[in-house]
Amino acid sequence: MARKRTKKYKKFSNKVRFIGVSVFLFAVFGLFVFYQSRSIPELGDESLVTVLPQDLRNVLGIKIGPQLFEKQERIPVFLYHYIEYVKDDPGRQKLTIPPHILISQIETLKDAGYTFITPDDLMNDLSGKITLPDKLVILTFDDGYMDFYTDVFTILKKEQVKAIVYIVPNLLNRPNYMFTFQVKEIAKSPLIEIGAHTMNHVWLRGITKAAAEYEISQSRKTLTDMVQLPINSFAYPYGALDQQAVNLVKDAGYTNAVSTIPGIVQAEQNKFFLYRLRPGYRTGEELIKFLAQKDFKPW
Numbered sequence: 001m002a003r004k005r006t007k008k009y010k011k012f013s014n015k016v017r018f019i020g021v022s023v024f025l026f027a028v029f030g031l032f033v034f035y036q037s038r039s040i041p042e043l044g045d046e047s048l049v050t051v052l053p054q055d056l057r058n059v060l061g062i063k064i065g066p067q068l069f070e071k072q073e074r075i076p077v078f079l080y081h082y083i084e085y086v087k088d089d090p091g092r093q094k095l096t097i098p099p100h101i102l103i104s105q106i107e108t109l110k111d112a113g114y115t116f117i118t119p120d121d122l123m124n125d126l127s128g129k130i131t132l133p134d135k136l137v138i139l140t141f142d143d144g145y146m147d148f149y150t151d152v153f154t155i156l157k158k159e160q161v162k163a164i165v166y167i168v169p170n171l172l173n174r175p176n177y178m179f180t181f182q183v184k185e186i187a188k189s190p191l192i193e194i195g196a197h198t199m200n201h202v203w204l205r206g207i208t209k210a211a212a213e214y215e216i217s218q219s220r221k222t223l224t225d226m227v228q229l230p231i232n233s234f235a236y237p238y239g240a241l242d243q244q245a246v247n248l249v250k251d252a253g254y255t256n257a258v259s260t261i262p263g264i265v266q267a268e269q270n271k272f273f274l275y276r277l278r279p280g281y282r283t284g285e286e287l288i289k290f291l292a293q294k295d296f297k298p299w
């Protein structure tokens, strides 16, 4: 009788243990999924918040006209996110350009006589420190995704062209993003400039001054310590900027910043919100025609 009861009890307690462990594992998995979805923000929806140049001029109270520029240059600054082959993720597909298209775009620009520079080079040119050739182009890559290391860096080295990558320190070492050691490695290449993109990829427009200041200046300090090089260039996450953000970027010691405002004329007056263009899948003639436009519409 007693033995029977013990057996029954054992069976029962095994069942309870099994259910307990399953519930525990399920909860851990659920928490993991929840944490992942919360901690990795949806990036790249800049298209939703693009500010037209005129609006921005009003916001910043800046009057811009070609006649006001001391030195203005028609310099395309291309905005890229992922460079990879994407199959079944339409959200990500929109932010992606396959590697062979990037290569083709680089070759088109090379054939058309463009020199590839970084924002730091552009500032040195605008301030007269150096003199660069006439036809310049800047390739910018936002967020510091892993494919910058695996695909883009490889392509840049092969093509021997320069580019900048804007890093978000607190997103490093997470799924989909580069590891710190990879950022240190690419920073050593003369082809790569490292720029900052806030600590946590935050929306800077309209947030408290203290929060914006932390995101803007701490990302510069963290990256400077990480790569042991001056960090001079900044990119506003989601292209969201206001007068406060622009002032804080200047105060933090950056020499320039990129926006998501479509345009091609870069000058002293817009060095803290340089215009950028999405090249899309255009290559060859189509890309050159695209760059010859007078007005660039929001994408």
Ligand SMILES: [Zn+2]
Binding pocket: 043, 044, 142, 143, 197, 201, 237, 238
């Ligand atoms: Zn971003």
